Amino acid sequence: MQAATPPALLIDGTATIGGAPLFGPLRLAAAAGRITCLLGPSGVGKTTLLRLVAGTDEVTRFDGSIKASDDMPVPGRVALMAQGADLLPWLDVTANVTLGARLRGTRPDAARASDILARTGLTAHAHKRPHALSGGQRQRVALARTLMEDRPIVLLDEPFSALDAGTRAQMQELGARHLSGRTVLLVTHDPGEAARLGHAIHILGADGIETVAPPAAAVPRPVDDAGTLEVQGRLLARLREQGAAA
Numbered sequence: 560m561q562a563a564t565p566p567a568l569l570i571d572g573t574a575t576i577g578g579a580p581l582f583g584p585l586r587l588a589a590a591a592g593r594i595t596c597l598l599g600p601s602g603v604g605k606t607t608l609l610r611l612v613a614g615t616d617e618v619t620r621f622d623g624s625i626k627a628s629d630d631m632p633v634p635g636r637v638a639l640m641a642q643g644a645d646l647l648p649w650l651d652v653t654a655n656v657t658l659g660a661r662l663r664g665t666r667p668d669a670a671r672a673s674d675i676l677a678r679t680g681l682t683a684h685a686h687k688r689p690h691a692l693s694g695g696q697r698q699r700v701a702l703a704r705t706l707m708e709d710r711p712i713v714l715l716d717e718p719f720s721a722l723d724a725g726t727r728a729q730m731q732e733l734g735a736r737h738l739s740g741r742t743v744l745l746v747t748h749d750p751g752e753a754a755r756l757g758h759a760i761h762i763l764g765a766d767g768i769e770t771v772a773p774p775a776a777a778v779p780r781p782v783d784d785a786g787t788l789e790v791q792g793r794l795l796a797r798l799r800e801q802g803a804a805a
């Protein structure tokens with residue numbers, strides 16, 4: 560489904576809102592074709608960072624640079640899956656998945672939409688509206704819409720939150736499979752999710768970025784992989800220490 564090799568993403572700078580520091584100076588690289596997970600306490604600026612990369616933040620001042628390793632512009636090559644499924648309630652699944660093309664005033668690629676619906680297990684729900692879907696199904700629609708955009712850089716903001724543990728694990732596997740080969744920056748509050756999916760794992764804190772070595776196993780890692788559980792525990796301990804220090 561994906562043609563060109565995606566670029567790495569390089570973020571280097573300082574963010575302020577209304578003159579007050581938010582984060583930085585920080586340097587964060589999301590490696591080409593890999594999943595980079597970003598954890599950190601609430602309010603530290605993770606969503607803001609994703610919006611800055613996507614070019615959709617209108618209140619934050621960012622002094623520095625957000626670049627792709629191939630020096631081509633970033634925002635037009637980014638798909639952002641925002642927090643919450645964020646579906647339009649009056650549109651059915653197919654129309655929600657093809658929303659990007661409609662907003663751009665272009666004809667959606669129906670064959671491609673149908674293929675993505677099949678691959679995300681949504682074919683039987685194609686004509687349902689969001690109120691008739693479970694939380695997990697709505698998240699799948701949001702993921703399908705992100706895949707429909709077919710961008711080399713994908714930003715995911717707590718994509719699988721609010722799902723039960725079993726559905727969340729399934730969604731992580733689905734996401735890892737379908738996003739394979741793209742440059743993914745994934746914000747999550749879940750240390751287990753970062754340990755399963757991260758080729759690289761960072762914690763954004765008040766004092767900057769801390770990098771935690773990922774488990775050795777291939778992504779997506781099994782939920783009961785010993786190395787994954789060990790990293791999950793280490794991440795939780797670090798997040799607790801940061802919370803206690805805040």
Ligand SMILES: Nc1ncnc2c1ncn2[C@@H]1O[C@H](COP(=O)(O)OP(=O)(O)OP(=O)(O)O)[C@@H](O)[C@H]1O
Pocket residue numbers: 576581599600601602603604605606607608618
């Ligand atoms: N439009 C805005 N105007 C002013 N301040 C804002 C605006 N949007 C976000 N902020 C502030 O920026 C800070 C960072 O918010 P952000 O949503 O990026 O944090 P976060 O780390 O993603 O938090 P969470 O994990 O709870 O989602 C918060 O203190 C928030 O109040």
